[in-house]
Amino acid sequence: MNTSYSYLYFCEFPGKKISPKNIKSAAEYLKNLNINYEKPTRDSDKEIYKLIASDKLNCDPLLCLRCRVSKSIYNQCEEVYKNNDEKIDLFDLSRRALIDDGRKNYRFRDDSGKIQKYLINFSFLEKNLQNIKMPIFLEIIKTFDYKRSNLNTWTKRIFRGDSEIRNYMREFDIKFIKTWAKLADTSSKRIKNSLIHYGINKDFLDDMICLHQSYKSKYREAKKIYYAKNNTQQGWEPSEEFLRSLHPPQENENNLLLMEEALNYSFLPKIESLDDENFNEKIKDIEFSQDVNENELKIKSLIETIKKSSTELIKEVLNKDKKKWMKDEERKKCWLLYSKGMSQREIAKKCNHKQGWVSKLIRENFLGELIANDVLISLKNKKEFANISKIPEELDYIKDLIKNQILSLEQITNRSFLMQIVEEELNK
C-alpha cells in the first residue's frame, strides 16, 4: 500500500533527522473508504481534496492531504539542500518547513493575546481569520487550486514564497530566482536573443517579443495593485486576469515560462563578487615587482602604509572576535587555520561548519577593501601619490595594486599578506 497519504514527514529533534511517521487515523480513514493509490497523482490529490471539501468538519481527510504535503515539502527542502549543500544544513532548513506534527488541533494567540484552539478541518480553512499567519502546510492546502496545478507544483510555489524559508535562505546568501521579476527586469533585446538561441521559430518569435513587452509594461502596475492590497511586494503571481490582459492574451503561464527557459538556456545568472571579477581581470596586468624598479620610493612608502593599516585593522577585528572565543572555540581555530594559509573550504571541513560560516567570519575581501581604502586615504596626502585624489583611473589602478598586495597568495609561502598579519596578531 502506498503511504503518501498516511505517513507524515517530520523532524525528530533528538536525533536531528527527518523521518516519516504513520498517522493512524489517516490510514484508517483511507482503509474505511477503501482508497488505495499506487502512487500519488494529480487525480488522487484532486480526489482527496474533494473529500475534504465535502466533509468539512472531519479532520481525517485533511490529515491525509497533510501527509502528502509533508512529503512534498520535504522534497523541496532536499532539492534546495542538494543545490546549496555547501551553505546550508538540511535539518536546519527542514525544521523551518516541516512544522506539522500531525495534531488535529491548531492553537494560536489572537489579537487580545488569548489562546484560540481550532480543529484542523476544511471548515477551519474556510474561515477568514484576520492577522493570523497560517503555517506553511495549511497555507498550501488552503490555497491549493487543483485546476491550475498539481500539489507538488503548488507546494513548490508556496514554499518558495514563504517568509520564514526566504529569511533563512537570505541568511546564507541564497535565494530562489523569481521568474516574474526576472522577466520584468530583462530587456526585450535579451529575450529576443535567448529565444532565437533556444530555437523558437520565426513566426512565433514576434508574438513572444510582443508578449514580453506587454508583460513588462503591465507588471509594475499589477505589482502596485498587489502591494496596495497585501502591503508587501513578495509573492506576486500573475492572475488569470493579468494573463488575459496581456497582448496577445494568454490562457496560462506557459509562454512566459518558456521565455524563462530560453533565458536559462542562454544565460545562467551567476552573480559573483564584483571585486573578484575586477580583481582577477585587472590584476593580471599589474606586476607589483615591475614598479619596484621604476619607483622605489613610492613602493616603500606604499608597503609601509599597507603594513600599518593592516595591522591596525586586524588587531581591531581580532580583539572584537576574541570576546566570542570562550563560547565558540571554533572561531579561534578558524582564524588560526586561515593564518596558516588554508582555503575557506579546507577550514570549513576542519571546523565542522559550512563554508558559508567561514566566509561570514573571515570577510577577507571586505577586510582587504577596508585596508585598501585606509591606505589610500593616507597616501593621498603624500606628494608622490597626489594624483589619486584627482584622477579616478589612477585611483582604481593604485587600489588594485594595494588589494593585490594584501590578498594574493605569495608563491613561496602560499599565504597572503593578510594571512601573515593575522598570524602576527594571533601570536602577540
Added chain:
Amino acid sequence: MKGNNKNKSDYASIPEEAILLDKSVKFGEEKKAVLEALRLSIKERKLNYGIGPLTDLGNPLKNIRINNFSIKIITTGIYADEVEIKLNEIEYKHFPPQLILLAQIDDEYDYVFFKGVLTAEEFSKLVPQRINNDYFSLEVDCFKGGINRFFTFIQVLNPEFIKSLQEDKKLSPILNLRKKAAFITAGLTAGLAILLGSNLSPTPKLASIQSQQVAMFSTLRGNQGEAVKNICLVTPEISYTSDELINFSEIKVNKPLIYISSPSQKLLIIKNGSIVWESSEILGPIRWPVKGIQKGDDVLLRIKPSNTPIGMETKIRLLPSDETFLDLDLIANGLKDNQNKWIREINNNVKTDKVLALSLLFSEFAPKSEKILNAKEELVENTKCK
C-alpha cells in the same frame, strides 16, 4: 528547442556585497531603500558621512550629496541586464551629478546591490551619439566596481577635481553651444594673452581671508553656556552673538558656502524648524546643499563635534540681508565659462562680501581652470585651523 536546465538556474547567490535591509522594500520607495542601504553601508564601514538632502526623495531629478559629491542614483531590478535612463531625469542646473551610482533592488529578498559607479566623464562616454527618444539604455555591466569603488571614490577623490555631468555635450546641446562659445572666447583670450603678455589675465586675490574662531558652548546641565572650545569658521561670517549664545550671520546670497576648517564636525541645517540636511563629518568647504534660502526663511546651523557624543555645540542663525539678497546661480549663469569674469567677480567681493566671494569660488559652475583650482587649494591651506 533545447532541453530543460531549470533546476540548476532556480537559485542564485545573494552577492557578498549586497546590503540586506531590515525592512521590506515598499512599492514606489526604491530610492528610500537605496539610501537606507547606503546608510547601513556607511555605518558598517564606520565612516562619518551624512547623506543629504533627505527631502523630496520621490523627485527623480534630485541628486544626493555625500562628502561633497553630487551623486545621481539610478535604480533597477536585480535581474536587469540594461537600465533605461530618461533624459528629463538628469539634473544639470543646480547640483549636476559627478558620480552616477547604479543600485539593483531585489524586492522579494529585500536587498540592494550596488552594481557600480561611473564618474560623469565615464558616463558621458557611454551615452550613444544619437538619442532618438527621450531615453537611452545602458548595459548594467557598464557600471563598474560595486559599492566598493563608490566608497573608495568618495573617501579618496577630491570633489573639486571631479567633473560634473553638466559638461556633457551629447546630453545638453544648449550647454554645448555655450561651451563652444566659451571655447572660442577662451581661445581668443589665450591668444591675446600670448601677444600682449599675461598681465591681462587676473588671479584670485584671497590672501586676506582667514578663519574666524567661534566658541562652542556646553549644553550640559551644570555647566550650560560655558564656552568649551573654539571652532574655526571661514564662512559664514559671524556678526554678533546673542545672550542666548546664538551666533548671527547676515548673508547676502541665497546659497552661502559653509566652510568649517576644524576637523570632525557634525553639521545640521534646520530650516523653518525642520532638519533639512545632516552630515556627520565635515571638513572643508560645503556648497549650500539644499534648496536656496529665501527671504523670510528661518535658517539655523548647528555644529557639533562628531567625535564627542553630547554636550557641545555652536549655533549660527543665518539672516538674509534686507539690502541685497542675491541668487548665486543667477550670478554664476551671468559669468558663463569666462574664467577672467569669474576671477574679477570673486576679487571684487573679497573685501565687501567674503561669503559671496567664496561661494562663487567653490561654485560647481566655476571654471575648472588651473587658477581657480590653485586659488581653492591656497585658501584651504591658509585657513587651516591652527
